[in-house]
Amino acid sequence: MKLPVKMTINGQTHSHEVEPRLLLVHYIREVIGLTGTHVGCDTSQCGACTILLDGQAVKACTLFAVQADGARIMTIEGLAKNGELHPIQMGFWEKHGLQCGFCTPGMIMAAYQLLERYPKPSEEQIRHQLEGNLCRCTGYHNIVKAIQWAADNMPAKR
Amino acid sequence: MAVTEERLFGKAIKRREDPRFITGRGQYVDDVKLPGMTYAAFVRSPHAHARIKKVDAAAARKVAGVLAVYAGEDVQVGGLPCGWMLPGIKVPARPALAQGKVRYVGEPVAIVIGETPFAAKDGAEAVRVQYEALPGVADGKKAHAPGAPQLFDEIPKNQCFYWTIGDKASTDAAFASAATVVTQPLVNQRLIPNAIEPRACVASYAPGTGDLTLWVTSQNPHVHRLLMAAFVLAIPETKMRVISPDVGGGFGSKIFVYNEEVVVSWASRTLGRPVKWTAERRESFLNDAHGRDHVTEAAMAFDREGKITGLRVKTHANLGAYLSTFAPLIPSYLYGPLLSGVYKIPAIFCEVWGMLTNTAPVDAYRGAGRPEATYLLERTMDRAARQLRLDPVELRRRNFIPPFTDGTPYQTPVAFAYDSGDYAPALRRALELAGYEQARRDQAAARAKGRYIGIGVSTYIEACGPAPSAVAGSLGAGAGLWESGQVRVHPAGSVTVYTGSHSHGQGHETTFAQVVADQLGIPMEQVEVVHGDTAQIPFGMGTYGSRSACVGGSALVKCLDKIKEKGRKIAAHLLEAGEQDLDFKDGAWSVKGSPDRKKAWGEVALMAYLAHNIPQGMEPGLEATSFYDPVNFTFPFGAHVAVVEVDAETGAVKLVKYTAVDDVGRVINPMIVDGMVHGGIAQGVGQALWEHGVYGDDGQLLSATMMDYAMPKADGLPSYTTDRTVTPSPINPLGVKGAGETGTIASTPAVANAVIDALAPFGVTHLDLPLTPQKIWKAVAAAKR
């Protein structure tokens, strides 16, 4: 049995027939072909699959594709606009917030919502908000710095 | 020193690899998609130890989309090889898929290939395996006991090897005449590596040519190709290409050749279609090689002045059910020779029993042997300080090896000759940054108020870039320990660098380009670094043991020497000057004394390829290959200080402050080195406080998901204070040492010592890791009773 799904991903509308058991993350990676969203675990712990769904940071491995029917999704590939890096991406680059890069897309998407909630976050707030994203390489030190850098360099909201 | 002019060496240059990662354009193995690709799923043993009575694949074969099911002997390949032999070692046969018996939970029993991932997984669920369960043993020491279940008939008492280092007689004598003897039993618990990218492979066999291409999450693609082509698949290396593209962390776990890539490669060849497998995290837990797992009795002898006179160590090292690729090396030559640490210890004797158990294979995990040795030493030193009523810092100072920085090595009683070292300044600096004196005062004040602050120090040495090859060979290595490099200059002057090292987070595309651009005096943009593809790069050894800068980087320097030599000849010819009359500066050769007469790098490169006007008899072209075999390891060292607060009511530990001062020799890119230190610290803190691969007595892995295995998270860690002292390594042209593992090695004992220090008022002298709230609460409760 297959079910129809339709959603907007990074501004483009996609519709497919998919098996109900297909996870959203696999839909994004395998069906749409956007491989920047990663899979690091099978128990919703690592956050490598974090995307924005209707503006909320969610773990794309925790939803079925059919549950996202009608949703507006942004993945890491949709963050830079017209070839211009988003301040969070720049922060990660400036502050060496990544090593192997595997956790990075999820970290950046989680940071996106973090900075919406806390435009000028304290270190403690950053650390607390990243509790659902694992990184094995950086020891988190420079991820915190990267997000602080982004907060300091975010253009003022119009 | 071969370094000419340093515009880039030592600078915190932003990484060139980052743009692709921060935009989601990295290319990891699971991102590879090929036309006609099929998918694999593995059927794994649910038993720790059982006889396989029957594998029934009939129902699985009927599942829609299932193409094939193979089990045991179906897979016609050689067993997985072990790459390090020790005297008298008994190597159990390790088939790619279990044959006759399964010996650990998660051991692959069958593979199912499907048109889609779902078809493969549905098929795997439909495979019926009949087992006859056998009693198993998960603990390395229990496996040695009389009557313990036997994994292999041909390996009595499950003892794979017995290995010693040092001198028993002199050590016994030291203990006989000791003023004080400190004994310390300890467990170095099993860890599960958990790189965030799970292992994966895609094998693609081209029936027309017989070429096999394997994309695999590997830290050393050439070693993968060698072992698989020569020992497993029995094909010429020319018919196999291994590509290890972007790899999401390794920490040792991606060094080894595993069942999955072997079976997937064979299946692709058999089916004539590409086959992909990506581990689910649970499979990573069950079948990635684990780390550590030692049970040890240590004893240290002291004289009346508090100087160490002897060290005795007995370790049962749990190797798991089979020998992973480098398993025997880790608890032997990467462990015993580290037991002198930064201390002058006249007599050492260490015995190791390598034990087979019904658990996943154990192999190198970040630090590999060196953290085990360091934890043992540093925990024992702290215990000794308490017993001798000395400050732990004072005890360490009394026992430091005096400085040796003039190129004369320091010979330990356990084989190593350290290249250079000056241990006191690193400790002094760490204490200063940590505010040690003040912290001790704060601790006393807090204790008076019923708050328990602990301060832990660890001073350590590491051995990086195992070498040289001839010595390794005599000690049982099945591989050389050199590294390859190739530098190809293009006609317009840009340069492609091919390195046998492999980056899976280390940033070689940046650091190696810094080195090369500096040496040639050209902009970094003119340098491209290629790694991870056996079709492009000369045979290389890959990245492990913190070897890339010291061994891989040095191989590049050797190439550049050859290139510059040839370039100088061409420039001299064009300038009609003697070679010795030329200066090489800012990417140009100029005649000494008349700097206007010069030939730029680009002109020389072009002429090398035009060959219109080069010295007679010279071959055209400009490229060089080098194989660099270091004369010794490098020996980074340092001092770390942890401050914790323990909540005596709940047993919870808060890591309040962490200070690391490391000496990794000269530093190519301080930003990158700091990053590696940070990551290492977090991993070591993970071992001290949270991480534990727990097997039940029945051999079930109880911590088989990220829900049950506590990974370090952002909210459990502080920001770290880091600094360095710089003692250049005299053994390589860059003066660098290894930096990738220092954090892990030093931080576990620093944090453990801090927690035990916090618990001193309760009379606690030792607790085994990880120091969970439950363990601490129990210890405090017992003390209060």
Ligand code: FES
């Ligand atoms: S893959 Fe979604 S949380 Fe790990």
Ligand code: FES
């Ligand atoms: S950068 Fe490797 S897991 Fe975070």
